[in-house]
Amino acid sequence: MTDPVASSEIRVPHSAFLTDTFGRRHNNLRISVTDRCNLRCTYCMPEDVTFLDRSELLTFEEITQFVKVAATLGVDKVRLTGGEPLMRKGLHKLVRMIAEVPGIADIGLTTNGLLLAEQAAELYDAGLRRLNVSLDTLDPGRFRELSRRDGLDRVLAGLETAKRAGFAPIKVNAVAIRGYAELDVVPLARYCRENGFEMRFIEYMPIGAEVWERDKVFFAQEILDLIGREVCPLNSTKSDHTAPAVDYEYSDACGRVGVIASVSRPFCQQCNRLRLTADGKVRNCLFALDEADAKALLRSGGPVGAALADMIRRSVWEKWEGHAFNTAQFVKPDRTMHAIGG
Numbered sequence: 001m002t003d004p005v006a007s008s009e010i011r012v013p014h015s016a017f018l019t020d021t022f023g024r025r026h027n028n029l030r031i032s033v034t035d036r037c038n039l040r041c042t043y044c045m046p047e048d049v050t051f052l053d054r055s056e057l058l059t060f061e062e063i064t065q066f067v068k069v070a071a072t073l074g075v076d077k078v079r080l081t082g083g084e085p086l087m088r089k090g091l092h093k094l095v096r097m098i099a100e101v102p103g104i105a106d107i108g109l110t111t112n113g114l115l116l117a118e119q120a121a122e123l124y125d126a127g128l129r130r131l132n133v134s135l136d137t138l139d140p141g142r143f144r145e146l147s148r149r150d151g152l153d154r155v156l157a158g159l160e161t162a163k164r165a166g167f168a169p170i171k172v173n174a175v176a177i178r179g180y181a182e183l184d185v186v187p188l189a190r191y192c193r194e195n196g197f198e199m200r201f202i203e204y205m206p207i208g209a210e211v212w213e214r215d216k217v218f219f220a221q222e223i224l225d226l227i228g229r230e231v232c233p234l235n236s237t238k239s240d241h242t243a244p245a246v247d248y249e250y251s252d253a254c255g256r257v258g259v260i261a262s263v264s265r266p267f268c269q270q271c272n273r274l275r276l277t278a279d280g281k282v283r284n285c286l287f288a289l290d291e292a293d294a295k296a297l298l299r300s301g302g303p304v305g306a307a308l309a310d311m312i313r314r315s316v317w318e319k320w321e322g323h324a325f326n327t328a329q330f331v332k333p334d335r336t337m338h339a340i341g342g
């Protein structure tokens with residue numbers, strides 16, 4: 001590390017990589033392409049919501065410009081999310097633009113799957129391979145209760161189409177909320193085993209519109225115990241230590257299950273993620289209270305590469321050690337999950 005930059009009171013080293021003061025190297029960028037959504041999941045967003053004006057959203061060109069700068073700082077992994085990313089018209093064009101950025105080796109998409117059947121082929125042709133589809137239940141009534149909308153059939157059709165199109169891996173993500181997960185964990189795990197999808201359970205986090213309590217979390221260990229007992233025994237695997245999910249393999253080798261234990265086993269120490277919101281704000285943590293305004297820079301006219309690189313470096317350098325939602329110090333961010341990008 002040489003040549004510290006002192007553009008404000010904190011001196012940020014000009015490292016070749018995006019490193020923070022805890023030595024974590026950041027190579028993983030999550031980009032929200034819209035805050036709009038065709039569902040209203042209770043754990044994610046309020047029913048009554050005002051979406052950003054379209055002029056507030058970064059254009060595909062602005063997003064790509066951001067990715068180009070981030071790639072020069074060591075970012076090689078990008079995930080598109082939202083809101084519901086497939087509601088952003090022509091998303092496959094953005095996938096293609098990002099796939100062409102030198103240094104980007106891996107592009108993924110997290111979607112609720114409602115529009116996947118229509119878009120799977122063009123996304124695949126654009127170079128997308130990694131897909132996470134959020135699905136909390138196979139029961140139409142509970143689907144409606146959790147997402148405040150209908151659409152289970154469309155999600156299942158989307159998964160089918162994506163499988164036929166050749167996507168791999170396809171991961172199915174479910175938020176584990178006590179009172180629901182007890183009924184849904186086993187059917188979801190079986191469905192994924194039968195269809196060759198990797199099942200992922202995410203502990204319910206305090207980032208939605210509803211009042212969160214620790215008691216509402218159905219914990220990773222409870223999920224693993226239930227699956228091991230009712231579906232098939234599980235063996236631990238060597239997981240990627242920077243990935244938030246801890247993966248397990250069925251003892252009959254018929255698939256894998258992952259748990260993201262954000263509440264019971266926070267993975268902040270290994271966090272390598274950086275976020276860009278749909279309205280162009282850089283966030284160094286899902287739970288960050290501060291943001292940096294990349295959109296203002298991108299729209300300021302003239303070359304912005306060096307200033308944007310400094311902004312990204314500074315944001316990462318100032319990252320805190322970790323979220324504190326297991327403590328009384330926790331402060332919930334103003335934005336709910338749909339407006340940050342999960």
Ligand code: SAM
Binds near residue numbers: 134174203
């Ligand atoms: N609409 C897309 C979807 O649902 O996949 C992408 C955006 S969504 C915000 C990304 C992920 O965040 C989804 O898997 C969703 O289940 C998860 N999520 C939303 N609110 C959550 C919460 N309070 N706790 C844990 N995960 C949450």
Ligand code: SF4
Binds near residue numbers: 044
């Ligand atoms: Fe929409 Fe995804 Fe949030 Fe559900 S979790 S409301 S699908 S953004």
